[in-house]
Amino acid sequence: EVQLVESGGGLVQPGGSLRLSCAASGFTLSSYWMHWVRQVPGKGLVWVSRMSSDGSTINYADSVQGRFTISRDNAKNTLSLQMNSLRAEDTAVYYCTRGLVATRYFDYWGQGTLVTVSS
Amino acid sequence: EIVLTQSPGTLSLSPGERATLSCRASQSVSNNYLAWYQQKLGQAPRLLIYGASYRATGIPDRFSGSGSGTDFTLTISRLEPEDFAVYYCQHYDTSPSYSFGQGTKLEIK
Numbered sequence: 001e002v003q004l005v006e007s008g009g010g011l012v013q014p015g016g017s018l019r020l021s022c023a024a025s026g027f028t029l030s031s032y033w034m035h036w037v038r039q040v041p042g043k044g045l046v047w048v049s050r051m052s053s054d055g056s057t058i059n060y061a062d063s064v065q066g067r068f069t070i071s072r073d074n075a076k077n078t079l080s081l082q083m084n085s086l087r088a089e090d091t092a093v094y095y096c097t098r099g100l101v102a103t104r105y106f107d108y109w110g111q112g113t114l115v116t117v118s119s
Numbered sequence: 120e121i122v123l124t125q126s127p128g129t130l131s132l133s134p135g136e137r138a139t140l141s142c143r144a145s146q147s148v149s150n151n152y153l154a155w156y157q158q159k160l161g162q163a164p165r166l167l168i169y170g171a172s173y174r175a176t177g178i179p180d181r182f183s184g185s186g187s188g189t190d191f192t193l194t195i196s197r198l199e200p201e202d203f204a205v206y207y208c209q210h211y212d213t214s215p216s217y218s219f220g221q222g223t224k225l226e227i228k
Contacts, residue, residue, distance in 0.1 A: 037217075045156075045164065045207055047217035059215050095163055100175075104211040105154040107175060109163035 002026040002108045004096045009113030016086050016117070022079040022096030022110055030055070030074045033099030035106060036081050038092035041114075048094070049081065050103060064090075086117045121146050121210050125220035131228040138195040140223045142208035147188045152211045155184055155193045158222075159204045167206075168193060195225075203227050 008020040020036075036048040049060045049070040058070055069082040079096055093112040100107035122145040132138055142153070151171035156164040166175040168184035171191055181196040195202055208220040 035217075044221050045209070045219040047219075050215065100166065100169060103215070104152050105166060105169045105209065106156075106164070107166050107169075109165070111163055 002098070004098065004108055004110035006094065006096050006110040006113040009094065009115045011116045011118065012086055013119050014087060014117055017082070017084045018086065018115060020081040020083065020094055020096075020113055020115070022081075024077045024079065024096075024098075027098070029072055029077050029079060033103040034070075034072070034079050035097045035099060035103075036070065036079075037095045037097055037106065037109075038090075038115075039095070039112070040092045046092075050099070051079070052103070083115070086115075088117050091115060091117045120214075120216045121148065121212065121218055123208050123210055123218055123220035125206075125208060125223045127223060128221075129224045129226060131226050132198055133228045134198050134200055136198050138193075138198055138202070138225060140193040140195075140206050140225070142186075142191040142193070142220050144189045144191070144210060148191070148210055149212065151187055153184075153186070153191050154209045154211075155182075156207045156209065157202075157204045158207065164207065198225075200227075 003025045005023045035050040051070050067085045071080045095112045096110040097106035098108040124143045126141045153171045155168040158164040172184045183194045205222045205224050207222050210218050
């Protein structure tokens with residue numbers, strides 16, 4: 001059974017950093033494109049970042065470019081998102097998702113982890 | 120970037136009725152790269168339809184997708200109690216760009 005379990009969310013002050021992790025089971029992360037998608041509670045979905053199956057392609061939404069870094073640990077089958085210089089507008093639930101049809105859609109989602117940026 | 124506009128914002132129907140949800144794109148969607156997701160309160164989204172009309176694994180056949188160009192539709196043929204949720208459409212293009220509609224809330228009448 002495919003499972004994605006995020007962790008690492010919490011309360012952080014503006015300008016601070018946080019590292020999210022996504023533990024995958026039931027499949028091998030390095031065989032799929034993987035993504036982070038976020039959602040402000042009660043609002044819509046916004047794509048954040050992606051990494052290709054071979055790790056050679058990494059992309060970010062303009063809103064997080066230069067502040068967030070996606071990475072992967074193949075030995076631990078874990079995806080990460082390092083978030084620096086956090087802003088109030090980064091407050092959201094962050095979902096780890098697996099790509100379907102290479103990278104066009106998102107077929108499995110974790111339960112999400114809440115990041116709150118506030119002083 | 121393509122903007123997706125979903126309508127209606129809220130749809131009130133009864134179990135057993137047919138639901139028709141719309142997703143309109145600001146430009147033509149290439150290769151029908153359009154998906155639909157269901158999200159229940161407090162849960163992660165679930166993929167229902169991809170490629171405009173292909174049901175994802177395990178999705179009941181009462182869910183169907185159609186459309187091309189700028190107009191897409193998600194149809195639920197006979198509503199079950201568990202179908203009341205928020206539905207989002209999503210588009211991909213190769214820039215890369217992933218855009219979501221603002222959602223349609225399907226509520227019990």
